[in-house]
Amino acid sequence: MIFDPQLEWLQATALAVTLRENETLFPFVEGVHVLAITLVFGSISIMDMRLIGLAWRERSVDQVARSVLPVTWVAFAAAVVSGALLFASNAPKYAHNDFFFRKMVLIAMAGINMAIFHLLLNPNTNRDSSGRAVPVSDRVVGVVSLLLWIGVIACGRWIGFTMIGG
């Protein structure tokens, strides 16, 4: 990989060495990461279930978004910071792990899916009224989002099984 020298450098930084060798710090950062990613998935799933039309229909999509998305963004920020720390601790290994790569691709796709919803679909329709028919485009965005995040969690778990000794 072309970034191998940079990855080696990252892994040799004092922060990375401390993370790797401290027996309490590494599982703690992992714990933060698990907590953050479960909340990202769980809160987005509330949003997705509303978009699909399966839950919280008495509230509008915008109302649900206002209640839930702050949790999603705070959790996502915590997941990025804790994830970056975990990555730094073993940078070359993660960078060469297939499931790590797949996880990053799926997160990027989830971001694109969300951007399509916010930029292209959301402003064009009146979502302030609750209880109205759910547009097909909303259902598709919701289903795609759920599937992508399930994939992110699965890849994350598989990283742990493919890093050992590798």
Added chain:
Amino acid sequence: MQAWLDPFCAWLESTPLSHTLQSIEWIVPAVQTLHILAIGLLLSAVLMLNLRLLELACQDQPVMRIAARFLPVVWWTLPVLLVTGLLMISAEPARSLQNSAFQLKMIMLLSIVALTFAVQRRIDTNRWASSARLWRTGFALLSLLLWVGIVFAGRWIAYVRVA
């Protein structure tokens, strides 16, 4: 406790179920993925309810409405967590049952499930609406503390050495 736990772990490890779980490579990570997904649903539902109780979110909705929306999620994700958890225990009985992090996790889990069940009972019998703000705040904080503790203890199972 060790007197019966050791033979039980040895027996469970010798069952065909345990052998199957150990020999098919993808089963354990798949079960763990389901477990984490269910934790995500449960935790987010609990967080939304607790944020409402702490008056930090969904303030345009009555507490009872939010409880009716999110408490059922706890009751239908717990069976999923139980089944996937039992499968993980069956795959490696000693690694979990004799692990102090696992034992702590179970104590915290039973405490918060009992507490949440008590709240559910009060709601079902129309006594929750009249409960004092102090109780609601106390429940919300204790609930958050215990669930976060449960997640961390769960992660620590992989790091505690079982003698």
